[in-house]
Structures are given as C-alpha cells and as structure tokens.
Amino acid sequence: MNRSRRGLRFPVLMRTCGGIRPRAMAVLGAVLLAALVACGGRGDAGQEAGRLTLAAPRDLAAGPEDPYFTHRTLRVWEPLVTLDDRMRPAPALATGWEHSDGGRRWTFTLRGGVRFSDGTPLTAEAVVVNIERFRRIAPRPSAFFSLDAGMEAAYGKLTGVRAEGGKVVFILAEPVADLPARLADFYSMIQAPSAFKADGDFAGKPVGTGPYTLVSWSKDRQVELAANPGYWGGKPAFDKIVVKTIPDANARVAALRAGEVAGLIDKGALLPGQVAAVAADGRFRITRSPSVLTHYLTFNASRKPFADPRLREAVDLAIDRESIADKLLAGTATPGSPFLSPIFGALSDPGVRTAHDPARARELVGAAGRPAEPVSILISSSETGQFPYADIAEVLRAGLEEVGLPARVNVVEATKAVMEAGDYDIFLSAYSVPNGDPDYLFRRFLRSDAAWNHDRNLGYRSDVFDRLIDRAAATGAVAERRELYHEVQRLLAADRPMIPLAYQDNPVAMSTSVTGLAQNPLYLVDLAKLAPSR
Amino acid sequence: MTAALRRVAETLLVLLVLSVLTFLLTSLAPGDPAEEILRRGGIQPTAESVAVLRGELGLDQPLFSQYLQWTLGVLRGDFGRSNVDRAPVAAEILSRVPATLRLAGTASLIAVGLAVLVSVRAALRPRALDSRIAKVATVAIAAVPPYISGILLISVFAIGLRALPTGGDGSPGAVILPALTLGLAGTATLLRLLRADLAAAARQPFVKLAVAKGLTARRTIVVHMLRVAAPGAITAAGVVLTELLAGAVIVETLFAWPGVGQLAVAAIRQRDIPMVQAYVLLTALATVLVLTLADLCVSAADPRARR
Numbered sequence: 001m002n003r004s005r006r007g008l009r010f011p012v013l014m015r016t017c018g019g020i021r022p023r024a025m026a027v028l029g030a031v032l033l034a035a036l037v038a039c040g041g042r043g044d045a046g047q048e049a050g051r052l053t054l055a056a057p058r059d060l061a062a063g064p065e066d067p068y069f070t071h072r073t074l075r076v077w078e079p080l081v082t083l084d085d086r087m088r089p090a091p092a093l094a095t096g097w098e099h100s101d102g103g104r105r106w107t108f109t110l111r112g113g114v115r116f117s118d119g120t121p122l123t124a125e126a127v128v129v130n131i132e133r134f135r136r137i138a139p140r141p142s143a144f145f146s147l148d149a150g151m152e153a154a155y156g157k158l159t160g161v162r163a164e165g166g167k168v169v170f171i172l173a174e175p176v177a178d179l180p181a182r183l184a185d186f187y188s189m190i191q192a193p194s195a196f197k198a199d200g201d202f203a204g205k206p207v208g209t210g211p212y213t214l215v216s217w218s219k220d221r222q223v224e225l226a227a228n229p230g231y232w233g234g235k236p237a238f239d240k241i242v243v244k245t246i247p248d249a250n251a252r253v254a255a256l257r258a259g260e261v262a263g264l265i266d267k268g269a270l271l272p273g274q275v276a277a278v279a280a281d282g283r284f285r286i287t288r289s290p291s292v293l294t295h296y297l298t299f300n301a302s303r304k305p306f307a308d309p310r311l312r313e314a315v316d317l318a319i320d321r322e323s324i325a326d327k328l329l330a331g332t333a334t335p336g337s338p339f340l341s342p343i344f345g346a347l348s349d350p351g352v353r354t355a356h357d358p359a360r361a362r363e364l365v366g367a368a369g370r371p372a373e374p375v376s377i378l379i380s381s382s383e384t385g386q387f388p389y390a391d392i393a394e395v396l397r398a399g400l401e402e403v404g405l406p407a408r409v410n411v412v413e414a415t416k417a418v419m420e421a422g423d424y425d426i427f428l429s430a431y432s433v434p435n436g437d438p439d440y441l442f443r444r445f446l447r448s449d450a451a452w453n454h455d456r457n458l459g460y461r462s463d464v465f466d467r468l469i470d471r472a473a474a475t476g477a478v479a480e481r482r483e484l485y486h487e488v489q490r491l492l493a494a495d496r497p498m499i500p501l502a503y504q505d506n507p508v509a510m511s512t513s514v515t516g517l518a519q520n521p522l523y524l525v526d527l528a529k530l531a532p533s534r
Numbered sequence: 535m536t537a538a539l540r541r542v543a544e545t546l547l548v549l550l551v552l553s554v555l556t557f558l559l560t561s562l563a564p565g566d567p568a569e570e571i572l573r574r575g576g577i578q579p580t581a582e583s584v585a586v587l588r589g590e591l592g593l594d595q596p597l598f599s600q601y602l603q604w605t606l607g608v609l610r611g612d613f614g615r616s617n618v619d620r621a622p623v624a625a626e627i628l629s630r631v632p633a634t635l636r637l638a639g640t641a642s643l644i645a646v647g648l649a650v651l652v653s654v655r656a657a658l659r660p661r662a663l664d665s666r667i668a669k670v671a672t673v674a675i676a677a678v679p680p681y682i683s684g685i686l687l688i689s690v691f692a693i694g695l696r697a698l699p700t701g702g703d704g705s706p707g708a709v710i711l712p713a714l715t716l717g718l719a720g721t722a723t724l725l726r727l728l729r730a731d732l733a734a735a736a737r738q739p740f741v742k743l744a745v746a747k748g749l750t751a752r753r754t755i756v757v758h759m760l761r762v763a764a765p766g767a768i769t770a771a772g773v774v775l776t777e778l779l780a781g782a783v784i785v786e787t788l789f790a791w792p793g794v795g796q797l798a799v800a801a802i803r804q805r806d807i808p809m810v811q812a813y814v815l816l817t818a819l820a821t822v823l824v825l826t827l828a829d830l831c832v833s834a835a836d837p838r839a840r841r
Binding site: 062063065066139140141142143146148153218219220221222244245246247248250251254255257258259260382413414416417444451 | 563565566569571572574579580581583586587590615616617618619620621626629685688689692693696699700701702703787788789790792796797799800803
C-alpha cells in the first residue's frame with residue numbers, strides 16, 4: 001500500500017517488464033537534436049552577393065487598397081519634393097519651383113529624362129493625374145500616411161492644378177508660403193497614371209520612378225524589391241532587397257544576431273533599452289539620427305492648479321531633463337529646450353534654454369500655494385510599449401513631489417476621452433511633424449482656435465501667438481519667417497502651454513558588412529545608398 | 535438525432551450572444567477609431583476630417599443599425615473592410631488560417647505526443663530517473679510563459695546553434711520553434727490529466743485481470759488503460775487545442791508567424807475594429823466547434839457517454 005501509492009498499483013506489471021528503456025529516451029533526444037542541427041547549416045542569409053535582407057517592425061507595403069501601397073522608404077516611388085536632413089524642402093522629381101501672385105501660383109519644373117518603371121516618361125500631365133487622384137480619394141486611411149479630408153493641410157485652398165509647357169502649376173485661392181514643404185514626400189507621390197484604376201485604387205503593382213521596383217509582396221511577411229535598371233540616378237548596389245516584417249522587438253534583434261537579416265530599419269527599429277546591447281556587438285553598427293519625434297508635456301491650463309503660470313514654470317524647473325534623456329531613454333534622446341527641435345535648423349531658436357532648478361521651483365510653489373489635490377500625470381498605455389513612459393512619469397512624479405507638488409500617475413488607454421473630459425493636469429506624449437513645417441505644429445496644436453487646444457482643455461489663448469504664426473505662414477521671406485518663429489518660441493517658453501521634454505532619435509542597426517546607412521528625420525533609410533563594404 | 539439538433543440550436547444561441555457581445559465590446563471601447571486612423575497617418579486630424587471619415591466608416595450610424603448591418607454582412611460571409619488599409623477582412627483572415635492551423639496542429643501533435651510519451655513512461659516506471667526528470671522538466675518548461683520560453687528557444691536554437699530560423703515561415707523547419715513553444719504550454723495540462731486517468735485506470739479490475747493473464751505491460755497500457763483514459767484525454771485535448779488557438783496570438787507575434795493571431799495583435803494595436811470583431815467572433819466559433827467535436831469523439835470512443 002505504502003509503496004504503491006507513489007506509482008500505479010500493479011507491482012507485478014512493473015517487475016515483469018521494463019517498458020521503454022531509459023537509453024531509448026536518450027537516443028531519441030540525441031536524434032532529434034542532430035536533426036535540428038542538420039536541417040540548419042545555414043550561413044548568414046542577411047547578405048549574399050547582390051542580395052540584402054533587412055527587417056522592419058511593420059509591413060512597408062500595404063496592398064492595393066492603400067493610397068500609397070508602398071512606404072517611401074522602399075524607394076519604389078518618388079515625390080516631387082522631399083526633405084533634407086534639416087527638414088528643408090529639397091528637389092526630388094521637381095528640380096525647382098517658383099511662386100508668383102503673392103504665393104497663390106506655384107510652378108514646379110520637372111526633372112528631365114525620367115521614366116516610370118513601365119517605360120513611360122514622367123510628364124506634367126502624369127503629375128496632375130496623381131494630385132487630382134489624391135484630392136478625389138481623400139479622406140483615405142493608410143497604413144503609412146492618411147489623406148486628410150479636404151486636403152487643405154497639403155495643398156492649401158487649391159483651386160486647380162494643371163500642366164503648362166511641361167511644368168506643373170498649382171493655383172491657390174489664398175497664398176501659401178511653404179507649399180513645397182507641405183508637399184514633401186507623401187503628399188506629392190508620383191506614379192505612372194497606368195498604375196491606378198478609375199476609382200483611384202491600384203490596378204496592380206505600384207509603378208514609380210525610384211531606384212527599386214516591387215517584385216513581390218506577401219502581407220505582413222516580406223517585401224521583395226529589385227533594382228530598377230532604368231533609374232535616372234544610376235543602378236543601386238544591391239540587385240535585390242528583401243525587407244521582412246518582424247513586429248516583436250526582441251524577435252527583430254534575435255533575427256539580426258542570428259544573421260538572418262543584415263539590418264533593422266524604420267521607425268522604432270530598436271527600443272531605447274536595446275541599443276546598448278546591440279551596439280556592444282562588434283558585428284553591428286548603430287546609427288542614431290535625430291527624428292521629428294519630440295516628447296512634450298502638455299498642461300491642462302483650463303483648470304487649477306496649472307491655470308497659474310507660476311506652477312507651470314515650477315514644473316518646467318523641477319524636471320531633470322538630462323537624466324530622463326540619458327538614463328530612461330538610454331541616450332537615444334537629447335534634453336529638450338526650444339519648442340522646435342534642432343532638426344528644424346535655423347528655425348529652432350538656440351536662445352531658448354531650459355534649466356533644472358528645484359530650489360527656484362520650490363519658491364514658486366510656495367508663492368502660488370500648494371494644490372489641495374495631487375496633480376495627475378496622464379500617459380497612454382499604447383505608448384508605454386514604445387517608450388519607457390511609465391518610468392519617465394514616475395521620475396516626473398518624484399521631481400514634482402520634491403518641489404512640493406504632490407502627483408500621481410494615471411495610465412489609460414483612451415487618453416483622448418480623459419483629456420476631453422478635462423480630467424488631467426499634465427499629459428506626456430510624443431508628436432512628430434510629418435512634413436517638417438513648424439506651422440503644422442503651431443496651427444494644429446496651439447492656435448487659440450485649434451481643435452487640439454480647445455478639445456483637450458489646454459486653455460491657451462494668446463492673440464500675440466496667433467498673429468505671429470499667421471504672419472509667419474504668409475511670408476515667403478526666409479529671414480523674416482525665421483525671426484517670427486524665434487519670437488514664437490520665446491513666447492511659448494514663457495507661456496508654457498506645452499513644454500518639450502526630449503528630442504527623440506531613431507536608432508537603426510546594420511551589419512558592418514554593409515555601408516551607406518543614412519536615415520532622414522522622418523525615419524527614411526535610403527535603400528539605394530546601401531552597398532556591400534569592401 | 536434530437537440531441538444533435540439541440541446541440542446545433544445551443545451552438546447558434548451561443549454564437550448570437552457572442553456576436554452581440556463582440557460587437558458591443560469592440561464598438562464601445564474608448565477611443566475614436568477615425569481619429570486614430572488619421573493620427574497614425576501622421577496627421578493631427580481636424581474636426582472636419584474626423585467627421586468625414588466617421589461617415590465613410592459608418593461610425594456615425596446608431597449603434598443598433600451598425601450591429602444589424604454588421605450581422606447581415608457576417609451572415610453573407612462579409613466582415614467588412616479593414617479600417618487601416620481597406621482590405622476585405624474575411625479574405626485577410628482566410629489567407630491567414632492555413633498558417634495558424636499548421637502551427638496549432640504541429641503544436642497539438644507535440645503536446646499530445648509528449649504528454650502520452652511521458653505519462654505512459656511514468657505509468658510503466660514511475661520511479662525511474664528519466665521519467666521523473668521528464669515529468670519535472672515538462673511541467674517546469676510548460677509553467678514558463680510562452681513568450682519567455684520562445685525567447686529561450688530562439689536564443690539556443692536560432693542564435694546559439696543557428697540550427698533554425700528565428701521566425702517567419704520561409705523554410706520547412708521554421709514551424710519547429712513556434713510549435714515547440716506553443717506545444718510545451720499545452721503539455722502540462724494534458725500530462726496532469728492523463729497521468730491521473732491512467733492511475734485511475736490501473737485500479738480497474740479488468741486491468742488487474744489483464745496483468746494477471748500475462749499481458750505485457752506495454753500492451754496493457756496502450757490497449758486497455760489508454761482506452762479507459764481516452765474520454766478524459768480527448769476532452770482535455772479539445773480544451774488544450776482551443777488554448778493553443780488563443781495562445782497563438784503571442785507566439786505568432788514573437789516568431790513573425792503569418793497567422794491569424796499576428797493579424798489580431800496588429801489589429802488591436804491599430805484599433806482596426808472590423809478586424810478585431812471578426813477575429814473574436816471566429817475564435818469563439820472555432821472554440822465552440824472544437825469542443826463540440828471533442829464531445830462527439832468522446833461519445834464515439836466511450837459507449838457510456840452515449841447514454
């Protein structure tokens with residue numbers, strides 16, 4: 001009885017027969033392991049002769065229902081205007097542009113000798129077809145860059161676009177000083193008219209003018225590109241590029257370390273916490289380049305306590321931006337001071353400096369009076385997976401408590417609803433400017449009539465600010481515009497409706513056997529510049 | 535026959551209730567999908583563009599008529615279009631089903647195979663070192679969350695030994711690591727049940743009789759005891775299979791396996807409501823079907839269940 005309780009109750013059976021021998025198990029295990037190793041035997045598939053395999057967190061092709069079908073990074077299509085690494089409009093398919101009639105008429109000159117990958121030439125008429133298609137199908141969701149309703153964000157009040165003597169002319173009802181910047185990249189994608197059906201959907205594969213063409217694509221698995229032999233800029237170094245989709249951040253790094261892919265590209269390729277480990281591995285190089293993404297703190301100034309500017313200043317002084325950028329964001333970010341990050345070049349005002357001064361902050365809290373309730377720091381649960389927002393919010397909380405402002409952290413899914421209900425004091429989130437135009441940021445976020453400002457209870461009303469950004473948007477003179485934006489940034493540094501916390505870089509990784517990795521502020525890696533290192 | 539009809543009616547009722555819940559839960563979830571879509575595209579949306587897109591997506595209709603339209607569509611096999619890239623949801627999911635079935639199928643083979651092997655071995659030689667090690671190891675590995683065991687397997691077999699790919703389904707061997715990750719998670723449940731059932735079977739008089747007649751241990755266990763243990767094991771296998779289908783969500787994401795689970799994760803992340811609704815409803819349907827099938831198998835294997 002006492003013995004049989006431990007096993008099954010048939011001692012006779014156990015004595016008479018051994019059953020499966022222990023050795024058999026061991027042999028089976030060894031065979032399995034050998035089989036595993038044997039069916040492997042693969043070398044580095046990441047890079048073979050003329051062929052390169054990369055990985056990205058998302059699918060960079062989205063299918064014929066998408067207004068763009070492929071992401072700009074794949075270099076299948078090209079825009080009229082692109083952005084340089086200072087976010088200034090730069091020539092792409094348009095070699096130059098000029099405006100007349102006070103900014104109501106813009107004429108774009110096209111690059112000569114360019115052909116689409118189907119062999120047809122790039123003409124002004126083809127450009128018009130593309131712009132009119134965009135206006136017809138908006139609003140249209142996209143996996144990459146949605147087309148807004150009305151398209152005013154892109155083209156201003158556009159009354160017509162036409163081909164005149166081989167050039168493309170945009171005619172606007174009201175002047176727009178920065179049309180080329182607004183058009184940059186996605187809004188001025190140009191493909192052969194034959195690529196589209198009558199309803200604006202794709203008829204087949206995208207037909208662009210870029211250095212690569214789309215060979216095949218399987219949704220959420222991989223995109224296969226081939227070099228375009230007729231590319232106007234010369235044939236790229238790799239004949240074939242495969243971009244795999246690997247959504248999980250750990251799995252992406254694993255694929256890199258296993259040699260399955262030679263590099264990780266695109267927005268969020270590496271999480272801030274992964275950078276150090278990958279950089280320590282001599283087989284890879286990490287390229288950190290400044291991006292359009294900036295982490296901001298937004299204040300609810302439509303209610304106590306932050307209706308009081310002294311307390312907003314106290315928060316500004318209580319934040320240790322250095323340690324947040326260096327430690328929590330693992331050096332992938334730099335501390336924020338002017339509202340526009342240095343990526344805006346001369347438009348960013350270097351004169352605006354922020355300080356970390358807890359003593360002064362404590363005085364301000366003392367003068368303004370300590371709030372009765374702890375202030376709430378709101379973060380979105382969907383963003384905590386991308387950035388260590390939970391940790392940053394805790395550091396902010398500690399910093400605020402140190403200067404006499406008790407705080408609590410509030411992590412929610414639907415931050416929009418919470419903000420609209422006005423039930424928050426500080427909101428931590430990151431924003432980008434997809435076309436490099438500061439007006440985009442100021443007008444949509446902070447103008448007195450901006451939907452964001454209004455619906456989210458920012459409570460920012462400044463006639464001076466409104467006048468300044470309106471003047472800046474209408475002026476075509478570079479120096480004047482710069483001066484106006486510097487003034488805007490000094491005003492924002494004093495008023496503090498939102499304060500920049502850190503300017504985020506986007507780290508990408510590449511095997512040392514590949515050279516030419518460059519990334520622009522919009523996370524675009526130029527695939528055509530990649531080449532095997534000799 | 536009436537029993538079968540009753541079963542069908544029950545299933546339909548369950549599905550109706552599920553459809554209402556699915557629709558309500560995903561539709562009433564906080565956050566505005568129209569705004570999310572525009573914002574993800576890099577645009578801070580204006581009130582006008584949100585309103586236009588809401589109209590285009592049918593979100594401005596009263597909830598009841600949204601539900602009615604959705605249900606009528608679903609009955610025709612039309613789950614609507616993705617909010618993200620406007621692709622038809624039904625086709626998207628269907629194209630992913632084979633990959634998920636391949637993964638879940640291989641995983642259940644591993645789970646059932648390991649559980650039967652280890653439990654039979656343990657029944658034969660409960661105190662042998664190897665059966666103890668196997669038992670402890672299986673339970674220990676299965677107790678680790680699939681995400682962690684997956685990363686461990688990747689580190690050892692993909693990065694360390696370079697024997698298998700870290701993900702994707704580009705080569706025949708690619709299914710091994712994700713299936714192993716998923717299968718190990720199911721093994722523990724099955725193993726525990728099977729061991730208990732085998733132990734109970736061993737106490738049956740006819741097993742003692744079989745042993746007394748001089749039948750070999752292997753034959754006694756495989757023919758007689760496993761047959762007695764089968765109904766419980768089949769029911770458990772059904773439950774494990776539904777768990778595998780659900781668990782595939784994490785494993786598919788980790789291994790970039792192009793199945794339905796990965797699609798669901800992406801859809802949830804992007805608030806692609808039509809996709810999430812279809813996923814939840816189809817998963818529920820699959821669960822109901824698998825459990826019904828398990829019941830049918832039990833009654834086929836065990837005459838007592840038919841009474």
